[in-house]
Amino acid sequence: MSDAPHGRIPFDASMTTISVDAMGGDYGPEAVVGGCAISASRNSDIAFLLHGDESVLKALVARESALADRVHIIHSPGVVSMEDKPAQIMRRGRDTSMWSAVTALRDGQAQAAVSCGNTGALMAVSMLRLRKLPGVHRPAIACLWPSHGPYGYNTMLDVGADVRADEESLLHYALMGSAYFRNAFGAVHPRVGLLNVGTEEHKGRAEIKEAARLIADAAEVGRYEFVGFVEGNDIPSAHVDVIVTDGFTGNVALKTGEGTAKLMGDVLRTELERSLFSKLGGLFAMRPLKRMKKRLDPRLANGGVFLGLNGTVVKSHGSADATGVSSAIKLAFTLAQSGFQDRMAERISAVSDALQERLLKATDDAGTGPLAAPRSTSDGTDQA
Amino acid sequence: MSDAPHGRIPFDASMTTISVDAMGGDYGPEAVVGGCAISASRNSDIAFLLHGDESVLKALVARESALADRVHIIHSPGVVSMEDKPAQIMRRGRDTSMWSAVTALRDGQAQAAVSCGNTGALMAVSMLRLRKLPGVHRPAIACLWPSHGPYGYNTMLDVGADVRADEESLLHYALMGSAYFRNAFGAVHPRVGLLNVGTEEHKGRAEIKEAARLIADAAEVGRYEFVGFVEGNDIPSAHVDVIVTDGFTGNVALKTGEGTAKLMGDVLRTELERSLFSKLGGLFAMRPLKRMKKRLDPRLANGGVFLGLNGTVVKSHGSADATGVSSAIKLAFTLAQSGFQDRMAERISAVSDALQERLLKATDDAGTGPLAAPRSTSDGTDQA
Structure with missing residues (x-):
């Protein structure tokens, strides 16, 4: 679970990797990591890149046995809030978990991305990074x-x-x-x-x-x-x-x-x-x-x-709990495989x-x- | 309940008269006359001009004691169907119950009109007649x-x-x-x-x-x-x-x-x-x-x-039953009085x-x- 530069894929080629913005939802990273755990326990072909505050995410991932060796954390401390305007994020959002999650998809480290964050900002970042x-x-x-x-x-x-x-x-x-x-x-x-x-x-x-x-x-x-x-x-x-x-x-x-x-x-x-x-x-x-x-x-x-866009981005509802996040991840997985x-x-x-x-x-x-x-x-x- | 020329108001001035197109709804004149009867039984200040086929309406009205002396029928044999286009009705719709109902409102015989008929045709006729x-x-x-x-x-x-x-x-x-x-x-x-x-x-x-x-x-x-x-x-x-x-x-x-x-x-x-x-x-x-x-x-x-428009027209739902029609009539009455x-x-x-x-x-x-x-x-x- 150490930090790796963008460009390297830490998982076996048989795995489908989903790039997950862990920070944007109303229920915080707990719900997102919980959703990853539900998906991982049901699907042995799935792996995750988790974007967000590394210390927070490490602690949450450690609690979920289903996520052992299935998660790679990419540290990105900035958080896009629901109030942030898309233009602000496009100018000053490079350190955010949302930006990082979309960038990993663009760089081929993952086959689809999921975020619970601000829809307008996510679309703006996705347009800019994925084209x-x-x-x-x-x-x-x-x-x-x-x-x-x-x-x-x-x-x-x-x-x-x-x-x-x-x-x-x-x-x-x-x-x-x-x-x-x-x-x-x-x-x-x-x-x-x-x-x-x-x-x-x-x-x-x-x-x-x-x-x-x-x-x-x-x-x-x-x-x-x-x-x-x-x-x-x-x-x-x-x-x-x-x-x-x-x-x-x-x-x-x-x-x-x-x-x-x-x-x-x-x-x-x-x-x-x-x-x-x-x-x-x-x-x-x-x-x-x-x-x-x-x-x-x-x-x-x-x-x-x-x-x-040149890449599959799934916007999960801001108020999604772990079940909801898991459902968005399942959809991203299905589309990534197709x-x-x-x-x-x-x-x-x-x-x-x-x-x-x-x-x-x-x-x-x-x-x-x-x-x-x-x-x-x-x-x-x-x-x- | 005999036919009278447009322009004469057959009711006492203390009554609020609603001009009702009796023919347009999915459930036919039975539902419309039934709705009038419900309203009449609850409200002693309401009277109706009923537009449609006179022989049909006479028989229906005779069955409703609440409507005795509260209804005046204006014979208008044509019916606007749900399939009729507004332009057709504007050209050839002068004998219809819808046209007659709106015209009575324009001529001051009633204080509001109600129809269950085709919305587009009713709007076209209302625009043409009421301006x-x-x-x-x-x-x-x-x-x-x-x-x-x-x-x-x-x-x-x-x-x-x-x-x-x-x-x-x-x-x-x-x-x-x-x-x-x-x-x-x-x-x-x-x-x-x-x-x-x-x-x-x-x-x-x-x-x-x-x-x-x-x-x-x-x-x-x-x-x-x-x-x-x-x-x-x-x-x-x-x-x-x-x-x-x-x-x-x-x-x-x-x-x-x-x-x-x-x-x-x-x-x-x-x-x-x-x-x-x-x-x-x-x-x-x-x-x-x-x-x-x-x-x-x-x-x-x-x-x-x-x-x-220069006049209050209430469009009742095409699939309204007597309860629904009565509710539309109540709304027309309230607005007419205001x-x-x-x-x-x-x-x-x-x-x-x-x-x-x-x-x-x-x-x-x-x-x-x-x-x-x-x-x-x-x-x-x-x-x-």
Whole structure:
């Protein structure tokens, strides 16, 4: 557990290494190290680079037998707070655990990174250190949403990387979101829906109607099925796997879902505590209520994934406990093993090239035929 | 109950008359007439103009003793379906119950209108027949949202009249929403929040930052308190009464809330039916669960109000049953009695004038002082 210079990988090549920012969450490094321990006890192929205050982390790691020989600590004393502005961290954040965690990923010491820290700062540091994938204008944040769907979760993106998205960005989100969903859940042909205020073709904003055409055209290249427009009440539905929207709308929808679930939980609790008879009912219904909570528990769907960068970064919820952190680590591990980044980059680049060509030819040819499928992704042999 | 020409009011002047489109809802005129009967039995000051197929309505009304001498039927055989496009109805909808219901309001035969029909068509017909209030660019639809707040509900607008809103429209929504909330709930100084992706000043889109300045400046004229930016999870919170946003975001948020509540309800039901023990728990917890349902029941918060028109139109949910329709009628009655339309119009006009003046003077004076308060609304004696 001694400090090593960036560039050396301290683990066996058979291990998948996750670079973990141990300092940013609301519950401090205890919850993060606890999450690593849960993951390590369940998965013998995982190892960790832990970034943060070395003396603190050493003591915490020593308490967890599951972490013996599975952790390498990289000392980085600075902490990014929830109040820090992204610009501040980009200028003065080089000594922070967040910066160090992303840098280790960039340097190839780890295959994915996890942080519970400030989302804006993490995105800024990730953009600066990892750079965008070729062809991507703006990265996106994808969240998981408890759903009626076959995998128990749908994904929605963007939920906050950018407050605007033009039609080409929405197309990229469809490509990135379907690649992510396919690799996180083993869903061969994810169903992509575009969030709108109605499912009729004439509804919505101009860029959304244009995006619908682009996303439909790129379905073959992207290896998804486009189900057309979906509405807010479809987000948890079984009819769609990947919900595409701009980061403003997606962020509001995500937080609205959280707020509604919390209101319902609060009201249910109040009602169950109102009388002795109600309390008795609550006692009898405790197991089903617990199962409901587990099914809808945001900790178990923990992990916003940054898509469109040269590297997989998972943003764990700031208020995640050890269970939540472990869930984010599991997601990072699954994605790191899938190697989906390269194929996703290939598809985005192919679709972007086709789109540029079409725009150049637009005066001669106003047609909207399918975008050309690159040979490397149309042979049907890869899963990513 | 004979047919009368538009223009004559068949009821005593002490009655508040609601013009009701009886044909548009999913459950047909039975639910609508049933809703009128519930309201009539609870409120002796209410009377109805019922628009729809006369023979059908006559038979339904005859079954409800509470409606004796409280209903006047206006024969209008055409029905607006959920599939009809607004433009179709504006061209060929003159014989419909919706058109007739709005026209009766315009002609002063009623003090408010209620319809369960197609929202887009109802907005189009209302715009055409009632016209916008002076100074209002675009009307808005305000919904009620079950909340932790002192009145059990918050309001949000716009939830779908327009997919875009510039800063001046957002300002108008703040003025209209606070006037509505004050008069619907008797809240003297409603707290207005502007929906954004974060509560920090630097976050969000440019028009939202500008709108925040305008809404803050107009707080005195509008007789509201501006609490600044709020996020999706604040929509049901006790910190805000009126949530201002554009119609795209508002519509997505509203439907996301519905979808989340439905998912939770579905999961809870499945869990309670899973085993005999669970079923027993469900049985014991039935009363608290019913109370929760009642507290969060969308039927009891039924009624999207169209704001910014020369007349109060309440859009009841298409799937409202008699209880839901009665709730929309109660809201229409409360607003009709308050006479808030005139004062709202005065405030919007005053704020718009001040804004125009400021824009004209912008080159000389880049200041952002408070917008001028018109004499008639600053004396503190009116409640509207």
